[in-house]
Amino acid sequence: MAWNTNVRWRLPLTCLLLQVAMVVLFGVFVRYDQDSDAHWIENKGSGNVSGDDMDNEFYYRYPSFQDVHVMIFVGFGFLMTFLKRYGYSSVGFNFLLAAFGIQWAVLMQGWFHSFHNGYILVGVENLINADFCVGSVCVAFGAILGKVSPIQLLVMTLFQVTLFSVNEFILLSLLHVKDAGGSMTIHTFGAYFGLTVTFILYRPNLSQSKERDGPVYHSDLFAMIGTLFLWMYWPSFNSAVSNHGDAQHRAAINTYCSLAACVLTSVALSSALHKKGKLDMVHIQNATLAGGVAVGTAAEMMLMPYGSLIVGFICGIVSTLGFVYLTPFLESHLRIQDTCGIHNLHGMPGIIGGIVGAVTAACATTSVYGQEGLARAFDIEGSNWSASTQGGFQAAGIFVSLAMALGGGTLVGCILRLPIWGQPSDQNCFEDAVYWEVPEEHKNEALHPEDSTLKPSEP
Amino acid sequence: MAWNTNVRWRLPLTCLLLQVAMVVLFGVFVRYDQDSDAHWIENKGSGNVSGDDMDNEFYYRYPSFQDVHVMIFVGFGFLMTFLKRYGYSSVGFNFLLAAFGIQWAVLMQGWFHSFHNGYILVGVENLINADFCVGSVCVAFGAILGKVSPIQLLVMTLFQVTLFSVNEFILLSLLHVKDAGGSMTIHTFGAYFGLTVTFILYRPNLSQSKERDGPVYHSDLFAMIGTLFLWMYWPSFNSAVSNHGDAQHRAAINTYCSLAACVLTSVALSSALHKKGKLDMVHIQNATLAGGVAVGTAAEMMLMPYGSLIVGFICGIVSTLGFVYLTPFLESHLRIQDTCGIHNLHGMPGIIGGIVGAVTAACATTSVYGQEGLARAFDIEGSNWSASTQGGFQAAGIFVSLAMALGGGTLVGCILRLPIWGQPSDQNCFEDAVYWEVPEEHKNEALHPEDSTLKPSEP
Amino acid sequence: MAWNTNVRWRLPLTCLLLQVAMVVLFGVFVRYDQDSDAHWIENKGSGNVSGDDMDNEFYYRYPSFQDVHVMIFVGFGFLMTFLKRYGYSSVGFNFLLAAFGIQWAVLMQGWFHSFHNGYILVGVENLINADFCVGSVCVAFGAILGKVSPIQLLVMTLFQVTLFSVNEFILLSLLHVKDAGGSMTIHTFGAYFGLTVTFILYRPNLSQSKERDGPVYHSDLFAMIGTLFLWMYWPSFNSAVSNHGDAQHRAAINTYCSLAACVLTSVALSSALHKKGKLDMVHIQNATLAGGVAVGTAAEMMLMPYGSLIVGFICGIVSTLGFVYLTPFLESHLRIQDTCGIHNLHGMPGIIGGIVGAVTAACATTSVYGQEGLARAFDIEGSNWSASTQGGFQAAGIFVSLAMALGGGTLVGCILRLPIWGQPSDQNCFEDAVYWEVPEEHKNEALHPEDSTLKPSEP
Known part of the structure; x- marks a missing residue:
């Protein structure tokens, strides 16, 4: 499989064409919305717009937006730098795909949700949602990390953002599902989409690159930068697009609680599953985040702080067990090569999150939320709403997301299999030097004799 | 001292039990407070709650909360990665203890300050205060860095958070001390607590690990990530729980000023104290932050920008002198082994901060604050208040904090001395490999022959 | 040129004197302004001050301030750590000059813009503007990185902040130019100032240090931390001092768009210009940011999202071309040694930004902005204003900035040429060990025999 990995014309043309x-x-299509248009000043104080400067949506959402932005670019980007010779690509390709993805997501989500009189009207909430959408691509990237070319990533982003937006429309607008932190739309969809793609792109001889499929000491510290920014800003992620006031407030508190609990159980399991009781950085970098994924749907609901702790408690355990037992099993028996273990961090916790959301919604009562509070929390307009119906639709959302992920992933996987995208050969995976100019020292120091096979595959 | 450092069952059990x-x-005990409960919408516009969405406490505090959160996890975590072979533990154990500590702090502080009708009602301010409380544990961790097991850290966190909350209650609720940025409650208490613990845990043969008790080039750069995030976000730290409006605003300005001045005097002293005038990364990483510690108490008061500069000016000098002269003296003469030099960064500047706060409070007048402003700044309710009394109580707060730190530290130090916590032997300090699975290369590259003694102490 | 690089007395004295x-x-001179003074509570609800706590300027600006603060200290600091042996200096000297610069900028800008009854009244907007001003010094630092002593940097900061403030006063107060994100005042001025200084400080034998004038693998990853924090927070930078509401909102959206487009064209050109199609980290680290520079002036105007995309599109191309063709040309033919390629990241994009701003302003109409919106966007008070005049003044601002930069840079360059500042010799450039105590391993591992010439130049 000596593919041509010289992307000199293909990558620039793809980028320029897309841009x-x-x-x-x-x-x-794209114009400013009411709060970001210069006419805002004239509309203030009339209709249902308050006369206060502070009432611009910007001030409710912008700090959260910036936190989410950091999660997408530094969080995901650095989380994947744990590989010893794939740091440039991890952070650089993530940067590339996210920069394209957010633009395409503004359009796709805009057509579905912000389309008025022929125009997509954008404000800060659109930027957050675009970042969210790209988050699901970053998740999927984790499964195929090290095994694809930047062109493949752009193609995948193009399709995945499209499918994400369709799925999100079905869930939010047709099924009226609540999913503010995206347990279903972002994590479940993103993870199973990525796992399906990596299944289709299965590389039987990937072991030829296993020398590079691991960390060095400092690459693990770089990865911790990603982990911590994801962990710290996750309360902003889950609360960023919730209703003003109590919902945003509560979502942040619940996420804070869940993540804290998740750290302790991840550490516990990591130590317990090692024969000498030693901790594994992979678990600390990843499983500690599962609690954030799993309260994505329910964080804005009245999950209660102890409910959040329980969710985090369980997810730290499930996720760490997944890394130790399930990932090797998936690779050896189901041909699913999941570089970052996204099944453990986003897949299972995403499904758990969907279930927790469905159960929490099904238990919603006016005594817990108050009459008005319940109506606001679930956007109830008519009188036909019942908690158990809401719970049912929430549960349906999980299956729709899974179906879209598996179907879409199969389609996109097949497209990415075409031998035209400049993908690396099995013995050149997890290697920056294929697509990057790397410093001379690095080349010599770590490249092994068999790595000289890098050259043949390049014209 | 060949302790068993295999923590396989002890660490998981401790984590799970605590969680x-x-x-x-x-x-x-824990429920949502008025601003984070779904009933908020119903209460809005009635009683003393404004009808404006923006008036939710969330919007006053959340951006500051996120900055403080970054300081605790990335700031303290990375600041301690300067050790060449202790990066995993620095950032990982800090993550663990803080994740546990914030939960326990929500409870402890909640019982003292947010307890209503049998419930602790939590909102964003509780999250900030929990982070603050854990900040004092992170400070103490700096003294014993590299010499303790993760179990010891959890035990210490359990006790220190408890003692912190008692001390905080005495200061804030009984003595009516103002200490928004925690010069006394966080830094003075945390530092002297940690120093007492490390004194009790004195290791006469620590020199056997001195090979690893220092930085490599890139570990110093990782540490600078911690330093800078602490430095940049300190204005948020000192203003996070201040009164709305001018007090938050002023606290940020004062901290900004103090920290800026502190950088220049730290650099000046670092160069002046080196025989060839060269700068020492230890000073740049630590002493530059002393200005933030030392305006912790007074930042929200009318300290004036030049007052803040003077405080920063002095602290940069004191702190750098401490690193050069005092830390070696403490180690050789008083058997206080202070890994990170917390006495210089938190101990002395914390006391200075307490004094500055006492003096600033004692000088408060209505001409400077205005009638209403003074009443608000010092929570004056009756007519018995006088500035000099306030100053006196402020000063008393320093001594109470010191007493609690020394007493509590002695108690906790004695508990941690028990040979059951899996602590490392003197020749295996400052070494990740004791508690972490580390990459093969790293093991071989840096482990010296005598490090093979790692194995005997493990069953 | 065996200058004495021992700065033992000169550096401390400079720092202490300045401080x-x-x-x-x-x-x-410096006092609190209305919103940060304790009298605020008394003034609330009277005059044109609202009675709402939230109406304190702090809440409109503080989150943006913190983002800008991160850009100056972590963004610029880490962006320059790409050099293999200059990480301490990059991040440390940037820290030093910025800490001094913000203080001096508060004064200089205060005298010009916040001077009332003999006092400079400061609030959060002053802190942001001080950070902005220092941003231009950080830009200039990029040109001379590795070739100057910390004393030279402090001297340059002293002068550049002064000149910046004069230039800013001419543009904003005399020409009534709009430049919220500082394409002209920060980037154009900073870049051409720095380029002039490096031209004057030309080192004919700099090739003697070329061994160190490049990255190692991990130093490039550290630099990406800087790049990403600059990239992510640039929307805050360009919107931080814009008018409340729609202008801040719009500036963030436009910057988000421009930066996203810029990434794709930077990647496209980087690959297209490499003979094997490989990406160059220098381009990814720098050219991707050019889009933020180039919408600095127009971001708050009605540039429209697609307009922003076009600006980013062009700048990614121009900037990458600059790195490949122009920087080597400037060095070999014009004796301009531009270490970080600031001409490509700040110079050309800054001028483009000025032009885009002038054109956008010249096209402003009441149909696009609304009557009130237009008056507010351009601070129109009388009736003499016309869009084309505004455009003309905007264009004039570019030339004024260039003239100030070239004139000021020449003056400051000549001052810095004096052989009294402890600058390194040509064979010791790009080397931390000249001014820093570095770990033993690092010294031995990378220092080449000829580097022992380090010693002779030190007494």
Whole structure:
């Protein structure tokens, strides 16, 4: 499989083509919304707009937006730098795909949710949602990390953002599911999409690259930068698009609690599962985050702080067990090569999150939420709403997301299998030097004799 | 001293036990407060609650909370990665103890300050205060860094959070001391607590580990990540729980000023005290932060920008002198082995901060604050208040904090001396490999022959 | 050129002298403004001050301030750590000059813009503007990185902040130019100032240090931390001092768009210009940011999202081309040694930003902005304003900034040429060991025999 990995013309053309398309589509469709348009000052104080400067949506959402932005670019980017020779690609390709993805997501989500009189009207909430959408691509990237070319990533982003938006529309607008932190739309969908893609792109001889499929000491510390920024800002992630006031407030508290509990159980299991009781950085970097994934749906609901702790408690255990037992099993028996173990961090916790959300919604009562509070929390307009129905639709959302992920992932996987995207050969995976100019020292120091096979595959 | 450092059952059991206790206690005691409960919408616009969404406490505090959160996890975590072979433990154990500590602090502080009708009602301010409380544990961790097991850290956190909360209650509720940025409650208490613990845990043969008790080039750069995030976000730290409006605003300005001045005097002293005028990364990483510690108490008061500069000016000098002269003296003459030099960064500047606060409070007048402003700044209710009394109580707060630190530290130190916690032997200090699975290369590259003594102490 | 690089007395004295001057000047001039003074509570609800706590300027600006603060200290600091043996200096000297610069900028900008009854009244907006001003010094630092002593940097900061403030006063107060994100005042001025200084400080034998003038693998990852924090927080940078509400909101959206587009074209050009299609970290670290620079002026205007995409599109191309063709040309033919390539990241994009701003302003109409919106966006008071005049003044601002940069840079360059500042010799450039105590391993591992010439130049 000596593919041509010289992407000199293919990568630039892909980037430029996509970016030109974005410019044209933004030109035709995207305009400022009421709160970001210069006419805002004239509309203030009239209709249902308050006369207070502070009442611009910007001030409710912008701090959370910036935190989410950090999670997507530094969080996901650095989390994946744990590989010893794939740091440039981890952070650089993540940067590339996210920069494209957010533009395409503004359009796709805009057509579905912010389309008025022929225009997509954008404000800060659109930026957050675009970042969220790209989050699901970053998740999927984790499964195929090290085994794909940047062109493949751009193609995957193009399709995945599209499918994400369709799935999100089905869940939020048709099924009226609540999923503010995206346990289903982002994590479940993203993870199973990525796992399906990596299944289709199965590489039987990947062991030829196993020399590079691991960390060095400092690469693990770089990865901890990613872990910690994800962990710290997750309360912002889960609360960023919740209703003003108590819902945002509560979502942050619940996420804070869940994540804290998750750290302790991850550490506990990591030590317990090692024969000398030693901790494994992979678990600390990943499983500690599962609690954030799993309260994504229910964080804005009246889950209660102890409910959040229980969710985090369980997810730290499930996720760490997954890393130790399930990931090797998936690889050896189901041909699913999951580089970062996204099944443990996003897949299972995402499904748990969907279930927790469904159960919490099904238990919602006016005594817990108050009459008005319940109506607001679940956007109830008519009188037909019942908690158990809501719970049922929430549960349906999990299955829809899974179906979209498996179907979409199969389609996209097949497209990415075409031998035209400049993907690396099995013996050159997890290696920056394929797509990057790397410093001379690094080349010599770590490249092994068999790595000289890098050259043949390049014209 | 060949202790058994295999923590396989002890660490998991400790973590799980503590986490189960948290779940139960949260279940019994913790509920949402008015601003984070779904009933908020119904209460808005009635009583003393404004009808504006923006008036939720969340919007006053959340951005500051996230900054403080970054300081605790990335700031303290990475600041301690300067040791060449202790990066995993620095950032990982800090993560563990803080994740446990914030839960326990929500309970302890809640019982003292947010207890209503049998429930602890939590909102964003509780999360900030929990982070603050854990900050004092992170400070103490700096003194014993590299010489303790993760179990010891959890035990210490359990006790220190308890003692912190008692001390905080005495200061804030009984003595009516103002200490928004925690010069006394966090830094003075945390530092002298940690120093007492390390004194009790004195290791006469620590020099056997001195090979590892220092940085490599890149570990110093990782540490600078911690330093800078602490430095940049300190204005948020000192203003996070201040009164709305001018007090938060002023606290941020004062801290900004103090920290800026502190950098220049730290650099000046670092160069002046080196025989070739060269700068020492230890000073740049630590002494530059002393200015933030030392305006912790007074930042929200009318300290004036130049007053803040003077405080920063002095602390940069005192702290750097401490690193050069005092830390070696403490180690050789007083058997206080202070790994990170917390006495210089938190101990002395904390006391200075307490004094500055006492003096600033004692000088408070209505001409400077205005009638209403003074009443608000010092929570004056009756007519018995006088500035000099306030100053006196402030000063008393320093001594109470010191007494609690020394007493509590002695108690906790004695508990941690028990040979059951899996602590490392003197020749295996400052070494990740004791508690972590480390990459093969790292093991071989840096482990010296005598480090093979690692094995004998493990069953 | 065996200068004495032992700065033992010169550096401490410079630091202390400057800091004492700051204390005195702050003591004489700096006071809290209305929103940060304790009298705020008394003034609330009277005059044009609302009675709402939330209406304190702090809440409009503080989150943006913190983001800008991160950009200056972590963003610029780490962006420059790409050099293999200059990480301490990059991040440490940037820390030093910025800490001094913000104090001096508070004074200089205060005298010009916040001077009332003999006092400079400071609030959060002053802190942001001080950070902005220092941003231009950080830009200039990029040109001379590795070739100057910390004393030279402090001297340069002293002068550059002064000149910046004069230039800013001319643009904003005399020409009534709009430049919220500082394309002209920060980037154009900073870049051409720095380029002029490095031209004057030309080192004909700099090739003697070329061994150290490059990255190692992990230093490039550290630099990516800087890149990403700059990239992520740039929307805050460009919106931080814009008008409340729609202007802040719009500036963030436009910057988000421009930066996203810029990433794709930077990657495209980086690959297209490499003979094997490989990406160059230098381009990813720098050119991807050019889009933020180039919407600095127009971001708060009605540039439209697609307009922002176009600006980012062009700047990614221009900047990458600059790195590949122009920087080597400038060095070999014009004797301009630009270490970080600031001409490509700040110079050209800054000028483009000025032009985009002038054109956007010249096209402003009431149909796009609304009557009130237009008046507010351009601070129109009388009736003499016309869009084309505004455009003309905007364009004039570019030339004024360039003239100030070239004139000021020449002056400051000549001052810095004096052989009294402890600058390194040509063979000791890009080397931390000249001014820093570095770990033993690092010294031995990378220092080449000819580097022993380090010693002779030190007494």
